[in-house]
Amino acid sequence: MPLIAPLDAHRLAADAGRTRPMPARTAGLREPGRLHLAAPLHALADVPAYRSAAMDGYAVRGPGPWQVRGAARPGSPYTGTALEPGDAVRIATGAVVPPGADRVVPWERTGTGPDGTIFPAMEPENRLHIREPGETHRRGALLASAGAELSPALRSLAAWTGHDQVQVRVQPRVAVIVTGSELDTAGAPAAGRVRDALGPLLSVLVPELGGQVVSEDYVPDDPGALGEALRARAADADVVVTTGMASHGEADHLRGVLADLGGQVLVPGVDIRPGKPQLLAALRGQPVLAGSGRGPLLVGLPGNPGAAMAACALLLAPVLAGMVGSARCRWVRLMPEEDRAFAGRAGRRWQLVSAGRNSSDEAPDSPAGAALADGLIGTQLEYRGWPLDGDELVLIPPRDAPGMPCLRWIR
């Protein structure tokens, strides 16, 4: 089995996803889930939409003193005639600035005479404390590019600038097939049995990566059962994720079944520990939703949960990101201090390790953890050799790849 370098595998997976773009649909701003823009998003309206006060105080004309002519509050503007020199209107932050006013004076910079006259109590400021229309966001301005995640902040910005709905990509439909005759799906495993760790992982990770789980099947270690499940689910999914049977043992039927179905292997295995037997293939068949005329993709996760997590990061995540047009899923350099700490763990092959954030004050019990504990990235890091919690995944290059930095996964 030829092994592909981890970053090449990631690139091949992202390319496979990008060539199967999901169609667009309309989404409301409150719709939960990890959604991605199908088109660039522009401001529909100026923010603010009108000349508005930036401070509580008085809208005035001229240098003062001023006579108060009325009041203006957000939603109830001053209705009198335009201010003349010496006029003031009591105004609240966000209210429409009355016509004729040349600035807003914060109340704490004014004094009030016995007859109610307002006068400046300090030197005038340079600032007018007036927000001009479109000063914060100009109508038509680009807010986010296609592929951007519809994050909480972007939803807020979209609403602020006048949107009720936006165009997003349909979330790729993901069919999960968990294989293994030894698996139990509840309780502590009996002798000779193994508790399924991957159904729960995928049910939460897939939506977090921008996909939607449309089915979850449990099949025994039997090529017929696997073939049947694959054929059935491939007809109704954009991505099929299998777990287990990915290696080359007697009970590992995935590759054989794939060949029988005419699947085209894109990534046969990855040079990484854990996760070597992970696999990416293109299935034949009718595209379901992906709007490219291509069939669904198959991501084969190894059965070992640590190896499965590695394959989620290196294959599944970039596939889903590519399908929704997101450029976010990638590997980025660590801080130099962090890089040194992790590089100290380099071995003969690429490794993926987990650096979960540890909220307790307990001292970490590994050298790398100790090196990182000293507030280097703000929180104490806990280092484990096996990437199971996956809060932070760090890719460590082999010792004989000088100059290649350690990389952190951004999902």
Ligand SMILES: Nc1nc2c(c(=O)[nH]1)N[C@H]1C(S)=C(S)[C@@H](COP(=O)(O)OP(=O)(O)OC[C@H]3O[C@@H](n4cnc5c(N)ncnc54)[C@H](O)[C@@H]3O)O[C@H]1N2
């Ligand atoms: N002769 C070789 N044997 C193995 C190789 C190899 O190169 N040559 N590679 C090893 C590596 S690396 C891995 S990783 C595993 C991957 O194996 P499979 O994907 O074929 O997975 P299984 O054999 O089905 O299971 C492996 C292991 O994981 C347990 N498992 C399976 N599914 C689950 C699940 N859903 N939840 C929890 N645990 C699961 C299963 O019981 C086995 O213990 O192959 C090595 N072998």
Ligand code: MOO
């Ligand atoms: O490397 Mo496996 O991928 O031994 O868990």
